Amino acid sequence: MQPVTQRLGYRAIRVATGTALALVVSFGLDFPIPVVAPVFAVFLLATQSRPLSLKAGLILSLVVASTTGSGLLLVPLLRHYALAGVMLIGLMLFFAFRYGLRGGNNLVATFLVAGLTMISAAGTADFELALTVVGALAKGLLLAVLVSSLAHTLFPERAGAREQPVKAAMADDQAAYIALRAALVVMPAYLLAMTDPASYMPIIMKSVSLGRQSCTTSARGAARDLIGSTLFGGLLAIAFWFALKLFVDLWMFFLWMLLFGLFVGRKLYGLHRTRCSPGFWLNSLVTMIILLGQSVQDSVAGKDVYTAFAVRMGLFLAVTVYACLMLLLFEQRRRVE
Template identity: 40%
Template sequence: MDIRARRIFRLSLTTALALAIAYAMGGIFAFLAPLFAFILTLKPAPPMGIRGLLAVVIIISLTTGTGLLLVPMLMHYPVSAMLLAALGLYLSAYLTLHLHQAALGMFVALGTSLISTAGLYNFTMGSELVQALAGGMAIAIISQWLVYPFFPEPSGTAGSTPDQPPPDPRESRWIAMRSTLIVLPVYFMALTNPSLYMAAIMKSISLGQQASELDARHAGRELLGSTFLAGFYAMAVWVGLSILPNLWMFFLWILLAGIHIGAKIYGALPTRLSPSFWVNVMTTLLILIGPAVADVSSGKDVYMASFVRLGLFIFVSLYAWVTLSMLDAWRHRQMNRHLQPEPS
C-alpha cells in the first residue's frame, strides 16, 4: 500500500475507533478522545508503549489539575488569578514553540483555561473534566495500538523528521505573546458564562497554536476559511447521522470525513490549501459535532445550540485574524523605525 494511503487510513480509523470506544463508555466529554487520537496520529510514528501511556496520564493529571487550584483564587483574588492564567497561557505557547513540546503545551493551556473555567462553574465538573482528559488520551493511545499494526510505517521512515534549525528565542517569545493574546480574551469572556464558552476556549487554544505558523496575509483564509468549512462538514455528518442515529453510523461518518480530510492533509487529493488548514478543519469538526451529540441527550435544541457554537467559533476566528494582523503591523512598524538611519 502506498505510504500516503497507509497514513490516511491509519489517521481516519484511529480517530473513528477512539470516538466509538469513548461514546460506548458513555463519558460526558467523549469527543475529547477522537480529538486526541487525531492529533497524536498526525505524526507518522509508532504509538507510545505502556510506560509512555502511564507517563502521559500522570502528566495530564498534573498539568490540567493545576487549573483547579486557580478556582479559589478566581473566587477571592480574581486579578491575581487572571495574571497567573495569562502566565500559564504564555508558558504553554512557549513550550510548544521553543521547546517543541506541543502536547505538554496544549495540556498546560487546557488546565489553565478550560479546567479553571469549568471548575468555577462547578468544581465537580472541573474534576470530571480532568479525568475525561486523561481518559480520552488513554483511549486515543489504545486506539493507536489497535490500528497501527494494520497500517504500519515502512521500515526506515517511522518517526523520521527533518532536522529543524534551533528557534530564535526572541521570535519564540513574540509568537508566544501573540498566541496568549488570542486565547486570553476568550478566557475572560468564559469566566462570565462558563457553560456557553467552554467549546470556544478549545477553539481559541487551537487557533492560538495554529496562528504560531501563520502570517497576517494568510491568516484570514486559514483561520476563518477552515472554520466555515468545518461547519459544512459538521452539517453533512449531522444530516447523515440523522438518517440512522446510532453509534456505528457515527463511527462510519467520522471515518468517511477523516478519510477525505486525511487525503487532503497528506496530499493524496490535490488541494491549494495547506495541511494545517485541513488539520484545523478536522479539529473544529470534532469540537462542533461532539457537543451537538451531547445536546441531544440533554434535551437541548441542537440546531440553535450548534448555531450559537458555530457563531462563537467564527467570532473567535475573526478576532484571532484581526489581532494577528494588528500585532504584525505594529511589529513591522517598530522594526522599520529601528532600521531607519538617524539624521546627522
C-alpha cells in the same frame, strides 16, 4: 513515487481510523466530555508517524494530568482575586506555548493549554465540575494514546520510512513573540467561558486549536487558514449531521467518521493536492468534531440542535476573526518596529 503515496495513504487511514475509534468509544462509554478523546487522537496521529510506547503514553498522561490538575490550585485565586488569577493563567499559557516553540513537545504544550484553561474555568463555577473536567481530560488523553497505538498496529509505517521532520527550536525572542500572540488568542474565549463553563467549554477547545494553529500561520494566510478552516469545519459538521440522521446508530457514527476522516486525511497528507495548508485541514477536522459532538449531546439532552449549532458556530467565527485580527495587529506592529 508509489511507496511515498502508499506511506501517506497509510497515514491518512491511521488518522481516520484512530479518530473514529476514539469518537465511538468515548460516546459509547458516555465520557463526561466525549469530544476530548477524538480531538486529542487527531493531534497525536497527525503529528506522530511512530506510535508512543505504552510507557511513554502513561508518562505523558500522568504528566499532563498532574500539571493540568494544578489548575485546581488556581480556583481559589480566581474566585477571590479574579484579576490576579486571570493574569497568572495568561502567564502560564505564554510559558506553555513558548515551551513548544523552543523545541519542547508540542503535544504536551497543547494539552497543558487545554487543561489549564478548561479546568480553571470550570472551577470558578463549581469545584465538582472542575474535577469532572480533570477526569475527562485524563480519560480522553489515555484513550487517545491507546487508540493511536492500535491504529499504528493495524496500519504500521513502512519499513525504512523517514520520520516526520522535527521543527527546529525558534530563537528566544521570536518564540516569546509568537507565544504571546497565541496566549492572547486564547484568553478572550477563556474569559467568556468563565461566565458559563458548562456551555462554553467547546469555545475553549476551539480557541486552543486556534492558538496552536496561530503558532504556524502567517498573518498573510490568516484569513484563509483560520476563518476558512472554521467555515469548512462547520460545513463538514452539517453534512455529517444530516448523513447520520439517515440511520442513527453508534456503528454508523463510527463509519461516517471514518469516511469523513479519510476525506480530510487525503488532503491533509497531500494525496489530493489543494492550495490549503495542512494546518487548514487539521483545524477543519478538529472544528467538525467539536461542533458535531456538541450537537449530538444537545440532541440527547433534548435541546434545539439547530439553534444551539447556529449560536455555537457564530461564537466560533467570532473567536476566529479575533485570532486573525490579533495576527494582523502583531504583524503590523513588527513592521513598524
